[in-house]
Amino acid sequence: MTSNIVLAAILALGLAGWFAARAKARLLDSGRGSLHSLPSHHGWYMALWVVGPALLAWVAWQAIMPGLVESAVLAQPIAARLPAMAIDRHAVLAEAWMLVRDPGAGVFNPLAREFAEPLRDAQSRYALIGGALALMLAFAGGAYGYTRVHAGFPARTKTERAVMLALLFASLIAVLTTAGIIISLLYETGLFFSHISPVDFLTGLHWAPKDPAVGEDFGAVPLFWGTIFIGAIIAMIVAIPLGLMSAIYLTQYASAAMRKVLKPVLEILAGIPTVVYGYFAALTVAPMVRDLALLLGKENPSTESALAAGLVMGVMIIPFVSSMADDALAAVPQAMRDGSLAMGATESETIKRVLVPAALPGIVAGVMLAVSRAIGETMIVVMAAGAAARLSIDPFDSMTTVTYQIVQLLTGDQEFDSPKTLSAFALGLVLFVITLILNIVALRVVKRFREAYE
Amino acid sequence: MSDNWQSDAMRRRLAKRHAAERRFRAVGLAAIVVSLLFLAFLLFTMAWNGLGGLSLSFLTGSDSTNPAMAGIWGALKGSLLTMAVTLALSFPMGVLAAIYLEEFAPKNRWTEWVEVSINNLAAVPSIIFGLLGLAVFINTLHLPRSSPLVGGMTLALMTLPVIVISGRNAIKAVPPSIRDAALAVGASPVQTVFHHVLPLALPGILTGTIIGMARSLGETAPLLMIGMRAFVSTPPGGVTDPSSVLPMQIFLWSDEIDPGFVQNTSAAIIVLLASLLAMNGLAIYLRNKFETRW
Numbered sequence: 001m002t003s004n005i006v007l008a009a010i011l012a013l014g015l016a017g018w019f020a021a022r023a024k025a026r027l028l029d030s031g032r033g034s035l036h037s038l039p040s041h042h043g044w045y046m047a048l049w050v051v052g053p054a055l056l057a058w059v060a061w062q063a064i065m066p067g068l069v070e071s072a073v074l075a076q077p078i079a080a081r082l083p084a085m086a087i088d089r090h091a092v093l094a095e096a097w098m099l100v101r102d103p104g105a106g107v108f109n110p111l112a113r114e115f116a117e118p119l120r121d122a123q124s125r126y127a128l129i130g131g132a133l134a135l136m137l138a139f140a141g142g143a144y145g146y147t148r149v150h151a152g153f154p155a156r157t158k159t160e161r162a163v164m165l166a167l168l169f170a171s172l173i174a175v176l177t178t179a180g181i182i183i184s185l186l187y188e189t190g191l192f193f194s195h196i197s198p199v200d201f202l203t204g205l206h207w208a209p210k211d212p213a214v215g216e217d218f219g220a221v222p223l224f225w226g227t228i229f230i231g232a233i234i235a236m237i238v239a240i241p242l243g244l245m246s247a248i249y250l251t252q253y254a255s256a257a258m259r260k261v262l263k264p265v266l267e268i269l270a271g272i273p274t275v276v277y278g279y280f281a282a283l284t285v286a287p288m289v290r291d292l293a294l295l296l297g298k299e300n301p302s303t304e305s306a307l308a309a310g311l312v313m314g315v316m317i318i319p320f321v322s323s324m325a326d327d328a329l330a331a332v333p334q335a336m337r338d339g340s341l342a343m344g345a346t347e348s349e350t351i352k353r354v355l356v357p358a359a360l361p362g363i364v365a366g367v368m369l370a371v372s373r374a375i376g377e378t379m380i381v382v383m384a385a386g387a388a389a390r391l392s393i394d395p396f397d398s399m400t401t402v403t404y405q406i407v408q409l410l411t412g413d414q415e416f417d418s419p420k421t422l423s424a425f426a427l428g429l430v431l432f433v434i435t436l437i438l439n440i441v442a443l444r445v446v447k448r449f450r451e452a453y454e
Numbered sequence: 455m456s457d458n459w460q461s462d463a464m465r466r467r468l469a470k471r472h473a474a475e476r477r478f479r480a481v482g483l484a485a486i487v488v489s490l491l492f493l494a495f496l497l498f499t500m501a502w503n504g505l506g507g508l509s510l511s512f513l514t515g516s517d518s519t520n521p522a523m524a525g526i527w528g529a530l531k532g533s534l535l536t537m538a539v540t541l542a543l544s545f546p547m548g549v550l551a552a553i554y555l556e557e558f559a560p561k562n563r564w565t566e567w568v569e570v571s572i573n574n575l576a577a578v579p580s581i582i583f584g585l586l587g588l589a590v591f592i593n594t595l596h597l598p599r600s601s602p603l604v605g606g607m608t609l610a611l612m613t614l615p616v617i618v619i620s621g622r623n624a625i626k627a628v629p630p631s632i633r634d635a636a637l638a639v640g641a642s643p644v645q646t647v648f649h650h651v652l653p654l655a656l657p658g659i660l661t662g663t664i665i666g667m668a669r670s671l672g673e674t675a676p677l678l679m680i681g682m683r684a685f686v687s688t689p690p691g692g693v694t695d696p697s698s699v700l701p702m703q704i705f706l707w708s709d710e711i712d713p714g715f716v717q718n719t720s721a722a723i724i725v726l727l728a729s730l731l732a733m734n735g736l737a738i739y740l741r742n743k744f745e746t747r748w
Contacts, residue, residue, distance in 0.1 A: 066596075160644040167558060170550035171568050174618065177611050178571040181582060184589035242485045249482030262486060269493055271730060273672025275701040276723050279708045280496050283503075283716070315492050346471055348478035369577070376579020378675035383708060403581050407678055410588065428585045432578065439577045 002124065006058060006131035013138045014051035017145065021046030024149045037156035042148075045155040048162055049145030054138035061130035065123070066097075072122045073115065081111065185432060188425030195419040201426060207389035207400075209409065209420045218423055220430070222389040226399040230310045230385060231374035234395060238314025239370060243321025244363065248351055250322070251329050270319040278383030281312040286384055293396040304386030307395035313380050317370045324366025328359040331453055361449040365442040372438035376431060378403040402427045500727070504720025512721060516687050517703065521714025524707075526722050531689040532602055532682075532697035533671060539606020539693055540613055540670055545663055547610075548617025549652075552659070555618070556625040557647050576615040583612045584679025592680055600684045600696040605677050609670040616669065620662020624655040657744030664737040668730050674701040700726050 022043035029035050070093065073079065082089050095112035100120050148155075193201070196218045204219015246266065250259050286308040293301035332355055340350040356363070386398030387408065409424040460468075515525020551572075559565040587608035591597045597604050628651050636646040677683075682702055690697035698706070700722065707719040 063595075156642065160642060163644050163648075164558065167550050167554035170547045171554040171559070173547050173611075173614060174551065174572045174575055175568055177575060177586070177614070180590055181578070181586050184586055185582075188589060242489055245482045245485035246489060249479070249486055253479055253482060262490075265493075266486065266489060269489060271668070271672075271734060272496070273674070273701055273726060273730070275672070275674040275704050275708075276496075276500070276727065279704060279719060279723065280499065282708060284495075284499050315489065318489050346475045348475045349471070351478070372577065373579075376581065378579070378581045378678075379705070382675075383705070403579070403675070406581060406585070407675070410585075410679055411681075411683065425585060425589070428582055432582050435577065435579055436574060439574060443573070 002127035002131055003058070003062060006127075006134055009131075010051060010054045010058065010134060010138050013054075013135075013142065014047045017050040017142045018043040018047040020142075021146060021149050024146070025155075028149070028151050030151075034151055036152050036154050041155040041159055042153070044159045045148065046142065046145035048159065049141035050138050051141075052162075053141045054134045057137050058130070058134040061134065065126050065130060069119060069122045069126050072126070073118045076118060078114065078118055081114070083111075181432065185425055185429040188422050189429045192419060192422035192426045195422070201423075205391065207405075209423055218419070220402075220427065222391050223400060223402050223405055223427065224430075225391050226306065226385070226389065227375050227401040227403070229393070229395075229399060230306050230381060230401055231313065231377065232371045234307060234310025235314035235317055235374045236367065236371065238311055239317040239321045239374075240367060242314075243318045243370075244325050244356075246318070247322040247325035247329060248356075251326055252347065252351055252355075266319050266322060269316065272316070274316070274377060274379040275383075277312050277316050278379040278381075281308050281380055281384035285312055289396065296396075298394075298396055301396050302386065302398045304384060304398040305396050306385060306399040309381050309385035310395070312384065313374055313377055316377070316380070317374055320373060321366055321370050324369065325359070325363050328362025328366060328449070329355055331362060331450060332358045333453055361445050361452075365445040365449070368438045368442040368445075372435040372442075375401075376403065376435050378407060382407050402431050406431075497727075500720045500723050502720075503716055504722075504724045507717035507721035508724060512718070513725070516689055517685060517698065517706075518687060521710070521712050521718055524715075524718055526700065526703060526725060528686045528689040529698045529700045529703035529722070530725070532686070533699040533701075535602035535690060535693050535697065536605045536609065536677075536682075536699055537667060537671060539602055540609040541663075541667060543607060543610035544613040544617055544666070548614050548663070549621055549659060551614070552618045552621030552625060553647055553652065556622045557651070558643070572615045572618050575611075576619060579675075580612060580673055581675040581679065583608055584676030586611065587676060587680045598694045598696070600681045601694045602690060602697050602699075603693040604680050605682050605697075605699065606693070608676050608680060609673060612673070612676065613666040613670050616666035617659070617663050620665070621655070621659045624658025624662065625651060627658065628654045654746070657740055661737045661741045664733050664740070668733040668737075671733070672701055672726065672730060674699075674705055677702055678705070700729075
């Protein structure tokens, strides 16, 4: 509460500073060319000095405040009543924090109620200290900024330098995210490999993660097989012919009006959230697949099957394959098409013998991107593919994938550093590396293919 | 026209080739028809199961163990809060990054790194962003679990590359003559960009932003990782309260055994699809209304 008021106060001070500096600069203005920068630039310069340091201090305080509050409370005599075990202590304090945020919250441990009061007191005290600190910085910054306002001061140059810094910072976020993904996955995977050997993990054939770690329980090959079977085989058997043929029809045969209607409608398939596909797969497709399995004489087929998940995933990927194939076909020079038609080939012969072979690198790259998307897909397999890790080539079997297991391992309430939980990060790392390789290779193929025809 | 010079064998061969032509064409049309039939079947199933469940009390209620009492307002409000956080973070960051990369970045190895990582982030599976959110926001920074704040931050990282890529394309489409004119009358490069290039590129950036937001509205997997699957019987009051989101509500209801939830799930899907349709419709409208051909 206090911190929100402080935040509003900082911003209000910034606004006031903007007006004050602009007014002062306007008074200095004695005609054309007498000021180095426009009055509003002086305003911005001043506002930066008011808001910048104060906001940084405010954010830093928000980050360190819970720690300070907790140690202040632990220094009080009441702390002696806390349980000795570190885990229990954390649980009590966590519940007390919950009470601080929401006094009506239900807690399991009555001790938490006793701690809520001191925590709240300490928190409001520290919030006041932090608020005072931030406001002091705002005034100090403002005073400095205000004294800078004089005719020759290059406020525009300085403000623009700050803007450039902000731009640079924004562009760094993407790099930081990539680095964050790599570092956090590598770190957790490193912890996992201190329990389980990487060789067991990558080559083991038995997947049954339990908390007391045994190397044989963490063999991820069945997961890799399930992922490939569903995402790269079944889904692609559906998506490649349908996607490629619809791209061919749309680019080569359909009239412009038809294309204008059909293409966006086909794109709707790509815009439907995966959870909807997952539900559709579980509710409608899976029972049909099971009936089909019964019809084919399979005994006791399960409702969850690799085929149901793969089929629906394939349909989801169709617009993706189609638009990649579309681009690849469009990149083939018209002269090749004309040449083939002039030799007397029919249109379908031209497409089959000239266009598709010429566009093949682009199409293959598109398929690789589609595979990388399919193996990273989560909700469809979570809802339709099942949990049994098995090495099977029967599409009617229930099968599990890397993404399914990540969800399974991380949505329970277990200790964060058990090998079972950590294995999810190792699976995530494998997934990340494979999709990264697929993407880089595909983009390189596309680039080379474009250059070949330019 | 006399075809004396055509032998019977020739004619048969031609007929065969033309039949093959027709077959090929029919297969192409069939591929599209099959895809669209699947779409129609999906939408029809959802409408058939769900339309009966749409009512005012369904739209204003919150989650409940009783399917007849359960509603989606709690989840919808969670989605709105999450989207607000995502938009507040990813839009300014994305636009600023796009401006930097397109207008100011020097052509060096560092800039290349930034571009490569943006393009790769756009293709990273969404569940990996969930793992990042879990490891960094929850386990390292100890932000409140299950909250729209963490969900929004995670989705913002996912949406950022989409906004940067569409923003760069929109900025690239503004003709250099605009920049030259502004620079010629004495504007600084920063003024040129913020006063002239950015306003002209804004419709394109907004279109890309809406599409990115629509994608993150339908996203479930990363939010599953950061625990946004709380059973929330009262709508969240702020961005730090435990909350659920619309796709997550669909996922949770789909797991319920009570058959009454089939109707609820389908009805929630209808609401979700309708919101997505509205957002994409808005994006198309913006594009058609403000698109300038230079």
